[in-house]
Amino acid sequence: MESVENRNGLRLKLTSRSSTNSDKAVLIFVILALFVLPTWVFAADADHVIIVSADGLRADAIENLDVNDIPNLKELASGSATFNARTDYNYTNTLPNHASMVTSRRVLGVDGHNWTDNGEPCVTLHTNKGSYIAGVFDVAHDKGLYTAMYAGKTKFSLFDTSYDATNGAVDTTGDDNGQNKIDTYQYLTDGALQTRAVIDDLYDLNSSTRTDPDNSRPDNRSIPQPIRNADVANLALDLLGLPAIPGSVNNFALEW
Numbered sequence: 213m214e215s216v217e218n219r220n221g222l223r224l225k226l227t228s229r230s231s232t233n234s235d236k237a238v239l240i241f242v243i244l245a246l247f248v249l250p251t252w253v254f255a256a257d258a259d260h261v262i263i264v265s266a267d268g269l270r271a272d273a274i275e276n277l278d279v280n281d282i283p284n285l286k287e288l289a290s291g292s293a294t295f296n297a298r299t300d301y302n303y304t305n306t307l308p309n310h311a312s313m314v315t316s317r318r319v320l321g322v323d324g325h326n327w328t329d330n331g332e333p334c335v336t337l338h339t340n341k342g343s344y345i346a347g348v349f350d351v352a353h354d355k356g357l358y359t360a361m362y363a364g365k366t367k368f369s370l371f372d373t374s375y376d377a378t379n380g381a382v383d384t385t386g387d388d389n390g391q392n393k394i395d396t397y398q399y400l401t402d403g404a405l406q407t408r409a410v411i412d413d414l415y416d417l418n419s420s421t422r423t424d425p426d427n428s429r430p431d432n433r434s435i436p437q438p439i440r441n442a443d444v445a446n447l448a449l450d451l452l453g454l455p456a457i458p459g460s461v462n463n464f465a466l467e468w
């Protein structure tokens with residue numbers, strides 16, 4: 213177990229055209245290969261939400277680089293962002309944290325998803341936990357949205373398998389959209405992201421519910437909490453006008 217929490221985290225808020233046509237609503241989760249730091253992109257009144265995680269990318273590693281070296285990341289960082297979000301309190305490595313980002317749960321505890329392994333998965337999230345772990349794909353897909361995950365590491369098959377036609381939960385929300393919660397899953401070896409952002413600090417935007425921890429490492433009982441990567445799944449659902457993930461913990465109140 214890694215016990216040192218990185219000073220990392222970058223969140224980005226983009227504007228986009230709004231739409232009331234829910235048939236076009238889309239949730240896409242993109243995981244790039246090289247980087248533990250999550251980055252994500254979202255929009256108010258969104259009909260598309262894209263969550264981007266750059267695994268292992270420390271915030272302070274990109275803050276000091278020249279814009280000409282990383283123009284797309286610099287443009288993202290010029291938007292609504294923070295370089296001081298937090299991972300899970302107990303784990304900083306890849307798969308436990310991405311399980312948190314998909315389920316809005318901590319790693320450990322009764323309410324945690326309890327996925328602590330960082331190797332190639334041999335069982336599903338639900339088998340490991342001993343009960344079904346709903347995720348962002350359940351809520352979005354059950355509401356009839358198109359969902360996709362593009363992953364840069366093979367071990368993210370954990371999510372493809374956990375939410376496939378066999379292991380995904382029966383859809384009891386409205387029309388039956390099936391148990392296959394991730395419509396498109398693809399393993400990628402390379403990727404690119406380019407977009408345009410607006411300017412805000414996420415701690416300024418969410419000052420009533422989140423506090424910048426500076427260089428401290430707040431535990432799960434600290435009030436208020438820092439922005440954590442596990443907030444993102446429920447954040448994405450909120451932006452799509454959907455409810456929080458059943459059984460989730462982080463940002464369950466859709467408070468930011």
Ligand SMILES: [Ca+2]
Nearest residue numbers: 354385387389
């Ligand atoms: Ca449904």
Ligand SMILES: [Ca+2]
Nearest residue numbers: 376392394395
């Ligand atoms: Ca699938």
